[in-house]
Amino acid sequence: MPPTSHPELSIHDEGLLQGIIAGEARMSPQQALDLYHTMPLQELGRWADARCRAVHGDHLRSYVIDRNINYTNVCTAKCTFCAFRRDGDEDDAYTLEYDTLLDKVDELVAIGGTQILMQGGMNPDLSLSWYTDLLSTIKSKYPSVHLHAFSPPEFIEFIHFFDPPGNNIRAKLMWVMTKLKDAGLDSIPGGGGEIFAPAVRRKIGLGKCDAEAWLTTMHVAHELEMNTSATMMFGHIEGFADRIHHFDLVRDWQDKSIDDFAAEGGGRYKAFISWPFQRENTPLGRCPEWGQGEGDDLSQPFPGDVVAQLDGAGEKTADPLFGRRVKQAGASDYLRTQAISRLYLDNIHSIGASWVTMGPNIGQVALQYGANDMGSVMMEENVVSAAGTTYCLNEPTLCHLIRDAGFIPAQRNNEYNLLKIHDDDASPDLIIDDWSTLRSQKLHIEQENDQASPVELTIEAAQSIE
Numbered sequence: 001m002p003p004t005s006h007p008e009l010s011i012h013d014e015g016l017l018q019g020i021i022a023g024e025a026r027m028s029p030q031q032a033l034d035l036y037h038t039m040p041l042q043e044l045g046r047w048a049d050a051r052c053r054a055v056h057g058d059h060l061r062s063y064v065i066d067r068n069i070n071y072t073n074v075c076t077a078k079c080t081f082c083a084f085r086r087d088g089d090e091d092d093a094y095t096l097e098y099d100t101l102l103d104k105v106d107e108l109v110a111i112g113g114t115q116i117l118m119q120g121g122m123n124p125d126l127s128l129s130w131y132t133d134l135l136s137t138i139k140s141k142y143p144s145v146h147l148h149a150f151s152p153p154e155f156i157e158f159i160h161f162f163d164p165p166g167n168n169i170r171a172k173l174m175w176v177m178t179k180l181k182d183a184g185l186d187s188i189p190g191g192g193g194e195i196f197a198p199a200v201r202r203k204i205g206l207g208k209c210d211a212e213a214w215l216t217t218m219h220v221a222h223e224l225e226m227n228t229s230a231t232m233m234f235g236h237i238e239g240f241a242d243r244i245h246h247f248d249l250v251r252d253w254q255d256k257s258i259d260d261f262a263a264e265g266g267g268r269y270k271a272f273i274s275w276p277f278q279r280e281n282t283p284l285g286r287c288p289e290w291g292q293g294e295g296d297d298l299s300q301p302f303p304g305d306v307v308a309q310l311d312g313a314g315e316k317t318a319d320p321l322f323g324r325r326v327k328q329a330g331a332s333d334y335l336r337t338q339a340i341s342r343l344y345l346d347n348i349h350s351i352g353a354s355w356v357t358m359g360p361n362i363g364q365v366a367l368q369y370g371a372n373d374m375g376s377v378m379m380e381e382n383v384v385s386a387a388g389t390t391y392c393l394n395e396p397t398l399c400h401l402i403r404d405a406g407f408i409p410a411q412r413n414n415e416y417n418l419l420k421i422h423d424d425d426a427s428p429d430l431i432i433d434d435w436s437t438l439r440s441q442k443l444h445i446e447q448e449n450d451q452a453s454p455v456e457l458t459i460e461a462a463q464s465i466e
């Protein structure tokens with residue numbers, strides 16, 4: 001049974017907050033919005049940290065070694081926040097060959113990696129057998145590597161591309177997903193979540209599935225006993241109420257999956273990760289920041305907040321500047337949002353820190369604001385980096401950040417089971433004598449001449465960690 005809601009109480013009620021920390025009370029959407037607007041950041045962080053410690057204990061914070069492989073940048077969608085997609089006829093449009101993909105898995109295994117996160121654009125030229133052959137080839141060569149692949153928007157496009165049998169979207173999803181699972185797919189990442197509210201989604205996610213389809217895809221995955229994650233990209237045209245509505249849908253559908261499938265060993269959302277929009281090189285990034293556009297009046301609320309409703313029913317007509325102004329999230333907004341996600345999502349085990357977009361130091365601080373997991377050592381990232389983010393960390397640095405934040409680093413797998421607890425002198429960070437070599441190497445983005453290769457980030461670079 002989910003924890004009990006007490007919508008009549010103030011969110012500042014000490015007993016309610018203690019109940020949320022203990023997992024015995026549940027926050028309402030209005031209480032979350034009140035929390036967002038009225039609680040000082042550090043106090044909010046203390047509550048989120050208390051909840052995190054109640055779930056994950058006081059000592060260990062985790063990370064995973066995986067590789068993010070973007071198998072193609074050709075995409076039918078035209079998300080306005082995306083600098084990665086190509087139509088297919090450009091010089092730098094690519095689809096990776098199997099051999100290239102296998103080489104990447106090889107490199108991952110060589111550094112002790114346990115999973116690949118594989119997502120792409122939605123490429124209409126790839127057949128179902130291209131995917132099933134790829135999965136079975138990887139699985140036969142690397143049976144222990146966990147295949148975490150294909151976000152819900154990709155699955156919805158698979159239905160359009162492959163025209164599977166079935167009378168409704170659920171049956172079609174079930175057919176395609178079963179084929180991919182049989183070929184080796186282990187779990188599904190939560191890409192393409194963005195913001196679920198229709199008014200926002202219609203503006204930024206052109207050609208991408210709606211919230212109902214996204215959530216239904218994950219519900220089918222849970223029925224097929226696969227775990228998934230959920231994500232949110234915020235700090236663009238949306239209002240604060242849209243973020244709460246997004247949390248609410250994830251929490252509701254998690255309840256539903258647990259209700260429907262847990263007794264038979266079904267899957268669920270294992271993690272929630274949120275990150276701020278990165279504007280460089282994106283069409284959406286050309287929108288003025290709120291306050292810098294012609295006629296902007298900062299004494300008035302941000303257009304996204306005028307439109308946003310806690311039930312997701314906001315209409316774009318509520319403000320003529322909606323979708324034409326961006327309000328990017330800085331570090332405190334990021335930490336505030338993440339802290340509320342920890343307190344609101346009482347049925348989700350892991351909250352991930354987003355150092356890839358926020359930088360290692362804010363990622364480290366995020367461990368005091370409700371996050372229990374630092375995500376992955378980053379060997380390669382192409383989507384966010386195309387929009388200007390260039391952070392990249394190796395295992396010793398990631399462990400150092402976790403230890404420096406007051407915790408013992410622990411390597412986990414996709415199930416969030418701990419594989420190695422780094423509590424002795426042989427830990428990856430403790431065997432490094434000379435950190436200057438890591439600090440001095442600047443992260444760089446390198447466009448290889450080979451047209452089949454995406455933008456690559458160096459594996460060993462890190463910005464200063466002190």
Ligand code: SF4
Pocket residue numbers: 075076077078079082083084085120121122153208
């Ligand atoms: S964000 Fe993903 S789905 Fe949207 S255009 Fe970019 S590659 Fe395509």
